[in-house]
Amino acid sequence: MDVFLDAALDEARQGLAEGGIPIGAVLVLDGRIVGRGHNRRVQRGSAVLHAEMDCLEQAGRLTAADYRRSTLYSTLSPCDMCSGAALLYGIPRIVVGEHRTFRGPEDYLRSHGVELTVVDDARCVGLMRDFIAARPELWHEDIGVD
């Protein structure tokens, strides 16, 4: 069990409790969580606050040196936008809860030197499976699909 993935999962569940899309993320620096967030599409009418983006926003303005020592945890494989954010800031490690529901540009991240690990956590899979069954239109909106 990874306490940081658990923390990301807590964020995902908090999002679900708010009526939102249950995806969570945390940013870890030197063994400590410095940012945490969850998808805010529903809660804030946001088109950009995916879990990873919300997490980076909550972490605030870090130095390049800080980002380069950090690890981003997300319950779901990061999409093009969130992967791009990790590349922008040179985040070297990403731990992904699962990529059965959705798979972002993982090979592209790896080709840029990112160490990406997929845990295949059944709790993360189940959370999204149940959510998508209940609210497919919200999920499709979140990934830009009709």
Place this chain on the structure above:
Amino acid sequence: MDVFLDAALDEARQGLAEGGIPIGAVLVLDGRIVGRGHNRRVQRGSAVLHAEMDCLEQAGRLTAADYRRSTLYSTLSPCDMCSGAALLYGIPRIVVGEHRTFRGPEDYLRSHGVELTVVDDARCVGLMRDFIAARPELWHEDIGVD
């Protein structure tokens, strides 16, 4: 002269007047601006609100079909994060004011079918040249560089 690039430039100048990084963007749908924004790093302590992200956020929750008919204008070549946001939503056209100051993953966007045009607008170039000369540390922070 492109009125939409001019609108993005107006956003960049507004950001500068607020003490921020002078990069602006607008999203155009069916010949009409539906979102506009500028970099908010300084103004909101934001790590994610680059001009293009702020613009997409201001545009609100659009349908996939809307994004697929839209054009994103930015005064500066979009970084990995902002390019990723365009890919996430399937925005098919991006008009870039300039890419002398910074060049994002333009070839990657094109390889995904995005029609990307670089105007090489002297006003956009000058705005960033003067800003970076005055505040290099802010600019470096914005692109994740030490």
